[in-house]
Amino acid sequence: MPDPSVPQTRKAPETPAPEHSGARGVSRRTLLGTAGATGIVLGAAGASVGYAAAPAPAAPLTSLGSDRAMFHVKHQPGITDGLQARGHLIAFDLAPGAGRKEAAALLRRWSTTAERLMAGEPAPHDDTDVSRDAGPSSLTVTFGFGHSFFTRTGLEKQRPAALDPLPAFSSDHLDTSRSDGDLWVQIGANDSLVAFHALRALQKEAGGAARIRWQMNGFNRSPGATAHPMTARNLMGQIDGTRNPKPAEPDFDRRIFVPASGEPAWMANGSYAVVRRIRMLLDDWEKLSLTAQEAVVGRRKSDGAPLSGGDETTPMDLEKTDAHGEYLVPLNAHARITRPDRNGGAAMLRRPFSFHDGFDADGTPDAGLLFICWQADPLRGFVPVQRKLDRGDALSTYLRHESSGLFAVPGGAAKGEYVGQRLLEG
């Protein structure tokens, strides 16, 4: 019986291509023309063959595919960009024996790879072709460093105090194997194959220098699925993120990003990410009546308006009572407790993905939120808010924090630089 892994022709079947074959490096730009970055629709009149047999509608490149985020920017991509339909979170640990030098080479390779993929070009080595025909699809790649990274690389003196371990919270049920990590990579894109392609390319560039510690997949609404000018919904059905800080607000940068003159110097224009896998206890949550759900959150489920009235963007009136003297927004409502003006101005930018990893054996969905929040200082962002939630937030009953990570995410790399270079070559 022939070995099926060897192509059977009459003679020697093939000359293996060189490992880094130039033939693999055909730029997707030649397929996209100049449309990739500009949103011009190519091929709209072309016949669509389609995978399924149905007469599929022509499939033009829309802004979903052509939208492109830039890699060389002041702040790393993936922080203030719009939510993407698909996300991957990956923590890597440096391999035994790998130190500062190997980490520097890895971040250089990763930065080159991320820049090319975000431009809709193939990976620098052995591209898998999985995203070959697609536009950049708003791909972003974001890199961060965990507490343990600095020990392993002998860079303890460069470790920011802000990376000190988070305090324990009573609602924590943390799985350490899915928490922390030396390096953290966040991938987001509006196309699942583009996102997977990036995940695989970055994993392969890690080579012998680092290996995956944990990895999680998430999703958000697809662009174009809704006409409603509202904030995103989570898997509880609630509009979530209404009170997120807005870049137009005067203190946005101060709250979210380390200043250009901040400490340590390598974190200039960077930010700190708190990453938590928050399981939603949907079976319990969905047993509540609509009224009870709204009282837990403090907002109307349909449109996110505060229970004190108005629409989603109306400021919440915490003192307002009904005819019986009852607070319209209950004292332990989630939206009351998380109000920035009740938390000493603590603010963080939440930019999550939902997750769903199937069902437990008893039919309980393993689903919830890959919570990611960004702030200039976790001790003035996530920590004080979570402390307050921990003391009596009505929503906490329906949530379980299953993993936790805290990562220092340096500023964006300048042209010719790689992410973290000021740390690793400082």
Added chain:
Amino acid sequence: MPDPSVPQTRKAPETPAPEHSGARGVSRRTLLGTAGATGIVLGAAGASVGYAAAPAPAAPLTSLGSDRAMFHVKHQPGITDGLQARGHLIAFDLAPGAGRKEAAALLRRWSTTAERLMAGEPAPHDDTDVSRDAGPSSLTVTFGFGHSFFTRTGLEKQRPAALDPLPAFSSDHLDTSRSDGDLWVQIGANDSLVAFHALRALQKEAGGAARIRWQMNGFNRSPGATAHPMTARNLMGQIDGTRNPKPAEPDFDRRIFVPASGEPAWMANGSYAVVRRIRMLLDDWEKLSLTAQEAVVGRRKSDGAPLSGGDETTPMDLEKTDAHGEYLVPLNAHARITRPDRNGGAAMLRRPFSFHDGFDADGTPDAGLLFICWQADPLRGFVPVQRKLDRGDALSTYLRHESSGLFAVPGGAAKGEYVGQRLLEG
């Protein structure tokens, strides 16, 4: 310390809403207007609040959101419809004690739920609001019956011979806990929240009658991510599905669907689905050179053209040799072995989702294809093709069949009917 699950107001906080509150049943049609089914863009000029803080572009309802598949059609939806960006496959087993009567009631509930959700309306009971603002997003729900269903319901005499267990193949590494099942539900949509919403609604409607046996999540390219009029790619980077039968072909219906006069009568206009979780051994595959990968498949990776020349749609010339007398399409190339004209006309309609469920501890991706193929008779579709592949397909080395299911999918339900009614009340 107050019980955080009880909203704290000054008096008794709430009157629980009735279990099936009408207040939860506000139709999303009131949000979508008439645009849901017609593709008119609503709210394109509306300000988008957006979840992240970035000045998100306005998010109009595009055809991605407004496209709608019909429930009451000759063949069930989700068979010849275009590939969707997100998919859920779920197998249910009837609960102990549940029989034909409970199954009939369940299929009636499921059909009502599927029809409403596919129209962009809320679920009939306790809608979770997860897809409240979204259009139908091409949602399809498809129902099928497995071999064991007929035993559990005393309907053995109605069991089609076509549901006889598939033969064993040497490449099978089947996990029985993720194989088979009494009932099978396929959900597809172009928005992940719409798909999850449907999954959860159908699970809840199962109530005490059936419970989840296994469940898998998958994905395909997002509409608009590519301008290229080519067939879909899989996670090996290959264009896959080029030779799928097309509805315009004269024998399409005969090959894919049971005739209206076919046997058993309740399967009129139905089809049989073979469902396999096929893991791709990507670490091995990606070590091959481009030339070797193309020889394994028999087609060019870049554009899917046969190695005998032309473009993706050019018929493959199996006899063509190069200057050295070597077959251009190797004898064990996947595309040669699966050619319908080499399989006694065997044909199936493949309509898969890719999957990626993270990584094994050693960094191996748990990824591949949720292979779903449709045919009028598995013994003249999947089985003969897989038998040939099993005997020396070069691609089999890089694949592992990890689960298998075979389901009888009845024809579409007429107005006022539910799916499977002719079986369950026949």
